[in-house]
Each structure stands twice: as structure tokens, then as C-alpha cells.
Amino acid sequence: MSAAARNRGAVTKKYALVMLSALVLGAVLLFPGFYQSARQASEVRLPGEVLRAPACDLAQAPCVASHAGLSVTLSVDSAKFRSYEPLTFSVKVSGMEAESARIEFEGVEMFMGVNELPLLPASGGGFSGSTSLPGHAYPMTWRARVQLMQADSLVESEFLFDLK
Template sequence: MPQTEQSSNKKQYLIIAILGVFILAIWLGSSALSLPENKSTGVSVKSDCDLKKESCKVEINDLSMTVDVLPRNINSMTPMSYTVKIEGVESESVMIDLQGTEMFMGLNQTQLTAVPGQPGLFKGTGELGACTTGEMGWRATIVAVTEDGPVKTWFDFRAK
């Protein structure tokens, strides 16, 4: 066998070996580098309370979450003040996520700030995006992160 043919065969074997090692490294690396599974699935509860009429209290296991949005007359492009009070468990953080229920209105999330000296009290401000249809449905999802995992409730409402 001529030397160039042997050299060509060695190159092919080398390329195949390198590809095999590369594929093995990707397979092993993907499982090693993947994010750990979230073992806490959390709790989600829908609320039928009307945030446009009153502050709303939701009880989930040992946790009580009171949510208030001002002004009561919720409209697009109008600043709103959010207050969330968590009782029964410690909460690390609270976030409000506003989503249009009839059409995608973009990402609209507000991370609330813990009020110093008042455990479990979180406040923040935000506003609804402009809607060209006149009035539409919205869902306000409140997520409280606790040591036992996320606790979530949501409120549906309509706004102009």
C-alpha cells in the first residue's frame, strides 16, 4: 500500500475518533452543565376577587397574600401602585406579571421592593400597555418566592 493511502486512512480514522470524542463530550457536558431540576413545584391559586373594587386576600396553605392596586379605576398607560402583604411565611421576593388575555402585549413584569422595617410588605409601580381595541382583558399574576418554593395567584380584570 502506498504511503499516501496509509496517511489518508490515518487521517480518516483520526477525524472519526475526534468526532466521536466531540459527540461524547457534548452528550456528557450537556447533562453536567444543565440547570438543576426545581424540586419545588410551588402552589398556584386563582382568585375571583375584583382588584378594581377592593384589595384582595388569598389564603394558600399557611400563607396569606393581600394584594392592592391603586387607583381602583385601572386604565392603560396610567401609573399604578402595587402593594402586596405576605403573612404566615417569609417571602424572599414578590413579582407582578401583567399579561393581556386576548392578545400578547409584551413582557410587563414588576419586581416589588421589600419595605424596610415591615416584614412581608412589598411595594412597586407599573402600568398597562396601550391597547388599540378600546378595552381588553388582563391577568395580573403575583408570584411570591418562599423557602418552600414559589406561591402564585392571579386576578383577571378588564381595562380601557
């Protein structure tokens, strides 16, 4: 084999390696974008993606997250507002006819496991459900993500509250 043929073979191998690397890198970088686009096509998203409630004390009064004619109100009706006690959460919605609702709870300062609460339709409209949340030796902050479904659309709102 001549030196020119060996050089062409080496160049071809390098070219193939560069092309393969570019293809793999492109797939890694582009696939999440395609996945995200397909996922978002079936979700209703508002500016900022999530309706966030301003700071409020859920133990004292309902909290409201709203934007562009849509409002979600979260309230708790329980004798004792603390960890390991049954808490009844209620959600009222204005500006949307939600077919179903659920709440995902997550500890802000630390992971407290998966805590999901499917809500049932309540009299007078809205949804409600009861759960007990785990606790810690000190008061901690929880994030409640209220997820409302209408046909194939999802609207999510977020509420922060402290629980002792």
C-alpha cells in the same frame, strides 16, 4: 455473498433502525419529565400549582388568593385605574416569610408584550411597585402572576382584573 447473509444484514439494519427510533422517541418523551422534576424540586407547589383568587374587582378593593394557611393579597393604589396610567401594586403575604416578590402581567385576550414588575419591600411588611400597562381600544382582562420567593422556593398566585 449468500442470500442468507444478505437477509441477516437487512434484518440487522432494520433492527438497528427500530432501536434507534425507539431511543430517540424515548428521549423526546422522557426528557421533559426529567427536566420538570428537577425544576419542581426547588419550587413549593400547592395543590393546583397556583393560588388563584376568586373573581373580584381590583379597581374597587384588594383581591385575596389563599389556600392551606397561605394568603396573598393584591391591591392597587392609584388615582386612575386604567391603561397607560401609573399603577401602584401592593402585595401582602400571610403564612410565609417571602424574601422577594415580583408580578408578571399578561393580556388574557391578546398578547401585550412582556410586562414584569419587580417589587420592593414596603413599610409595614409586604411589597410594592409601580408600572403602567399598555392598553387597547376596548377594556381588556389582564392576568397578574404574583411570584414570591423564599430561599429556593417559589409560590405563585394569580389574579385576573379588567383595565380600560
